[in-house]
Amino acid sequence: MTGAEASAPQPFDPASAAIAVVTYNRSGLLSQLLTSIAQMDPKPGHVVIVDNASTDDTTEVVESFRARLGTELVYRRMETNTGGSGGFSEGMRVAYELGAEWIWLMDDDVEVLPDGLAKMGKWAPRFRSIQGRRYDYDGSEFYWQYRIAEPMGIPIPFAPAGFDESGYKPMNSGCFEGMFIHRDIVTQIGLPDPRFFIYWDDQTYGWLASRKTASVIVDEFVLRRTREIKQWDMGVRHMNASSNAYRYYIMRNRAHIKQYYRSLGVYNPILFGLGSALTFGKELIRLVFVERTVRGTSHLFRGIRDGRVIAKDASWRPMPPLEVTANG
Known part of the structure; x- marks a missing residue:
């Protein structure tokens, strides 16, 4: 147990949180996400947008929200496409250097539910690595594989989906589409590893976090996917x-x-x-x-x-x- 966890729980301050978004050539989806953030209540103290060298009108879209977002917007445009891994590493770095106590990571193909931050903040006094739930594109409940078989380094595809009265389940993984993590844990495990480029980066980062703190997925719907993906x-x-x-x-x-x-x-x-x-x-x-x-x-x-x-x-x-x- 870390010193932060041993001390008395502190009330959650929404202004202490930063949302960090990674985007690449999907300005339409990004606009939907930023619109949802503008409608949030409460709002985070900062919104960090990391643009992986998009060639569309992403810069113009971001700037169009600067005055109407309702919170401080920080825009970082990368010189090259560093993948999701590099983007989230940079987003985490910027949010951390801004002094954010809580960093909420997400892709550009989701939208935040209006009370999403309040729902996550409800669990902040108890845990330091938290994953909320999300709705799929069609409005159904998205199932995320929140546990891995550690020796094999792969997700357990049939880990129970239901929650008991506690409202949370222990996890030993992570997903950058909604990871909510405290700066104390980031300090201990470092930034996400950009060498992955894409894939396994968030699982590995969540696993590293679970070795330092009690990581949980909570029964709170806070995001909705806005992009349809072909599925079996x-x-x-x-x-x-x-x-x-x-x-x-x-x-x-x-x-x-x-x-x-x-x-x-x-x-x-x-x-x-x-x-x-x-x-x-x-x-x-x-x-x-x-x-x-x-x-x-x-x-x-x-x-x-x-x-x-x-x-x-x-x-x-x-x-x-x-x-x-x-x-x-």
Whole structure:
């Protein structure tokens, strides 16, 4: 238990929170999100927009909201597309340097429910790493895989969806589409790792947070997805469509997880290898049943190949704690 957790709970101040959004060439979706933030009550103290070098009218859209958002807007335009991983790392850094006590991460393809921050703030005195719930594009309840099988480094797809009277469940994962995290935890585990580019970055970051604090998913609907994604409906669960880039990074980035596991002394080569094999198999199923094709397997194999280089890199180091960085 950290010193912050051992002390008496402090009431939540909405102005102490910052929303950090990553966007890339989706100005229409971003406009919907910013409109929802303008309608929030209460509002956060800051909204940070990280633009991954968009080529559309994202800059103009952001500037059009500056006077009507109702809170301070900070805009960071990256020189190149750093992926979701690089964008969230930068968004977290900016929010942290602004002095935010709470940092709420989200993609540009969601909107915030008007009382979303109040709902998250209700749990802030008790926990330091919190995940709220979200509605899917069609208004249904979105199921997020909030627990991972740690030795294998993969989500548990059938972890119970229901909540008991406590209103929360322990989690050992994370999702940047709604992660609500306290600066004390960010200080201890550092910024999200931009080397992932996309995929596994938020799961790994949430897992790192769960090693420092009691992480929970709470029975509070705070977001709604605003983009429809092709899915395969399996009844109790669904599987989303993917892309060649995702197929590449989902296999390549297993090596980054392996390096994190090694650095923390939890790496089991047999069980982790099984997790990688199951991941590969899942992507094959996704190709056949969601995307109705068998093309794309070359990107999986390319990811495995490049991952071997990362796994053998003796110079690899995890992201440093910010307290270490601050002290030089």
